[in-house]
Amino acid sequence: MVKICCIGAGYVGGPTMAVIALKCPKIEVVVVDISVSRITAWNSEQLPIYEPGLDDVVKECRGRNLFFSTDVEKHVAEADIVFVSVNTPTKTTGLGAGKAADLTYWESAARMIADVSKSDKIVVEKSTVPVKTAEAIEKILTHNSKGINYQILSNPEFLAEGTAIQDLFHPDRVLIGGRETPAGLKAVQALKDVYAQWVPDERILTTNLWSAELSKLAANAFLAQRISSVNAMSALCEATGADVTQVAYAVGKDSRIGQKFLNASVGFGGSCFQKDILNLVYICECNGLPEVAEYWKQVIKVNDYQKNRFVNRVVASMFNTVSNKKIAVLGFAFKKDTGDTRETPAIDVCKGLLGDKARLSIYDPQVTEDQIQRDLTMNKFDWDHPIHLQPTSPTTVKQVSVVWDAYEATKDAHAVCILTEWDEFKKLDYKRIFDNMQKPAFVFDGRNIVNADELRQIGFIVYSIGKPLDSWLKDMPAVA
Numbered sequence: 001m002v003k004i005c006c007i008g009a010g011y012v013g014g015p016t017m018a019v020i021a022l023k024c025p026k027i028e029v030v031v032v033d034i035s036v037s038r039i040t041a042w043n044s045e046q047l048p049i050y051e052p053g054l055d056d057v058v059k060e061c062r063g064r065n066l067f068f069s070t071d072v073e074k075h076v077a078e079a080d081i082v083f084v085s086v087n088t089p090t091k092t093t094g095l096g097a098g099k100a101a102d103l104t105y106w107e108s109a110a111r112m113i114a115d116v117s118k119s120d121k122i123v124v125e126k127s128t129v130p131v132k133t134a135e136a137i138e139k140i141l142t143h144n145s146k147g148i149n150y151q152i153l154s155n156p157e158f159l160a161e162g163t164a165i166q167d168l169f170h171p172d173r174v175l176i177g178g179r180e181t182p183a184g185l186k187a188v189q190a191l192k193d194v195y196a197q198w199v200p201d202e203r204i205l206t207t208n209l210w211s212a213e214l215s216k217l218a219a220n221a222f223l224a225q226r227i228s229s230v231n232a233m234s235a236l237c238e239a240t241g242a243d244v245t246q247v248a249y250a251v252g253k254d255s256r257i258g259q260k261f262l263n264a265s266v267g268f269g270g271s272c273f274q275k276d277i278l279n280l281v282y283i284c285e286c287n288g289l290p291e292v293a294e295y296w297k298q299v300i301k302v303n304d305y306q307k308n309r310f311v312n313r314v315v316a317s318m319f320n321t322v323s324n325k326k327i328a329v330l331g332f333a334f335k336k337d338t339g340d341t342r343e344t345p346a347i348d349v350c351k352g353l354l355g356d357k358a359r360l361s362i363y364d365p366q367v368t369e370d371q372i373q374r375d376l377t378m379n380k381f382d383w384d385h386p387i388h389l390q391p392t393s394p395t396t397v398k399q400v401s402v403v404w405d406a407y408e409a410t411k412d413a414h415a416v417c418i419l420t421e422w423d424e425f426k427k428l429d430y431k432r433i434f435d436n437m438q439k440p441a442f443v444f445d446g447r448n449i450v451n452a453d454e455l456r457q458i459g460f461i462v463y464s465i466g467k468p469l470d471s472w473l474k475d476m477p478a479v480a
């Protein structure tokens with residue numbers, strides 16, 4: 001029986017391995033992690049991450065050919081194929097601080113593999129890593145090899161949180177990069193055989209190592225760029241009276257462009273886009289390509305601009321002050337159908353409003369009070385370390401309360417900010433909400449999910465990103 005071990009039981013390692021175990025009943029899959037709490041949760045009824053469909057997959061295979069363990073060394077030693085899906089945070093100090101990937105966790109995983117291995121192994125990069133990481137890993141492994149043969153493959157993950165299980169069941173493509181030597185090609189084939197159990201042959205792409213590593217960074221950069229492009233347009237729409245939804249639809253009808261990923265919003269978030277683009281920028285700079293680096297940097301700058309613009313709209317509309325005003329925040333996760341808050345735009349929007357002394361009442365169907373307080377007090381980039389190693393502030397933000405109901409959050413509030421596109425926010429009783437709010441009552445829709453005309457009929461002053469402005473807002477420009 002082929003044995004797979006995955007180091008890192010996070011948003012990628014957990015769901016990916018669960019699907020491999022489901023689709024390949026003849027393969028034993030063990031997911032290991034240094035975080036005891038994560039592994040305990042994977043072995044419990046309450047999985048550590050929320051992902052539609054994940055519970056069913058785990059229930060079907062856990063204890064059959066899917067196992068979660070903290071005994072990292074034992075399972076790595078026994079495996080034929082070792083996936084590495086550990087954190088790759090942005091460096092906060094030293095060379096490349098603020099941009100380069102911190103490969104501390106990767107390197108320690110590689111050294112541990114070298115220490116404990118007694119048989120030949122295929123080591124698969126699942127984490128998103130800078131181009132040429134495979135070369136560094138190869139050096140660590142071969143310099144400590146004790147006669148063991150290692151083949152390094154790059155197999156970046158393209159799943160999107162919120163739809164991870166469906167993405168894993170029906171991937172647009174699976175990408176496998178390896179050395180173009182007989183041993184490298186054999187390793188690529190071995191991994192291909194795993195995916196071939198459920199992925200059609202034409203969707204499994206094989207490339208050289210560097211193309212696979214770079215393709216992941218490039219794909220995320222392209223996706224984020226679409227969002228920044230439509231968000232840049234949304235500012236121009238507000239200035240001219242155009243409607244960004246209509247513009248995006250007309251643009252996307254061009255088959256060369258396509259409709260997907262063209263929704264204007266308060267900005268993109270998630271653990272990958274910003275980190276991967278910063279990483280790309282750093283690689284370009286290191287390779288003497290400042291113009292290319294500058295080009296991609298703009299994608300992040302526009303995203304920051306969009307979040308600032310949103311905060312400025314809120315404050316400017318409310319007589320230029322939100323001091324001591326209660327503002328309801330609906331949604332904190334970076335997108336719907338996930339509890340993940342890593343780099344969520346809600347963090348910057350909340351910090352902006354708190355900077356203007358607002359009182360916030362936050363409701364998200366999947367995010368706990370503890371997580372929100374951690375996010376609002378943590379330093380930039382600190383979130384991307386194993387949970388037990390994250391530095392946390394001993395204080396909490398007192399002006400923030402976290403409640404478990406949208407009606408409670410909006411009671412007596414001056415304004416509602418919608419920051420995540422959860423379906424349930426579309427179906428709220430906005431008349432009831434209006435009746436219980438201070439007047440004038442404002443809705444700032446950062447995801448364009450409410451029917452602005454209906455809300456205006458009720459009496460709200462409504463701001464929707466990139467849409468023709470409410471007459472109230474026209475005289476209150478939000479440019480800082």
Ligand SMILES: NC(=O)c1ccc[n+]([C@@H]2O[C@H](COP(=O)([O-])OP(=O)(O)OC[C@H]3O[C@@H](n4cnc5c(N)ncnc54)[C@H](O)[C@@H]3O)[C@@H](O)[C@H]2O)c1
Pocket residue numbers: 007008009010011012013032033034035038072085086087088105108109126127128129157158159160161271272384385386387
């Ligand atoms: N989240 C996504 O949607 C996504 C998608 C594609 C790729 N990625 C990439 O995949 C990688 C993992 O992302 P994630 O979201 O799963 O992160 P995560 O923080 O959820 O999980 C990483 C896990 O690795 C564990 N870990 C760290 N060092 C370890 C070690 N030496 N031994 C054992 N366990 C260790 C941590 O405790 C943590 O549980 C990152 O490089 C990320 O950029 C993420």
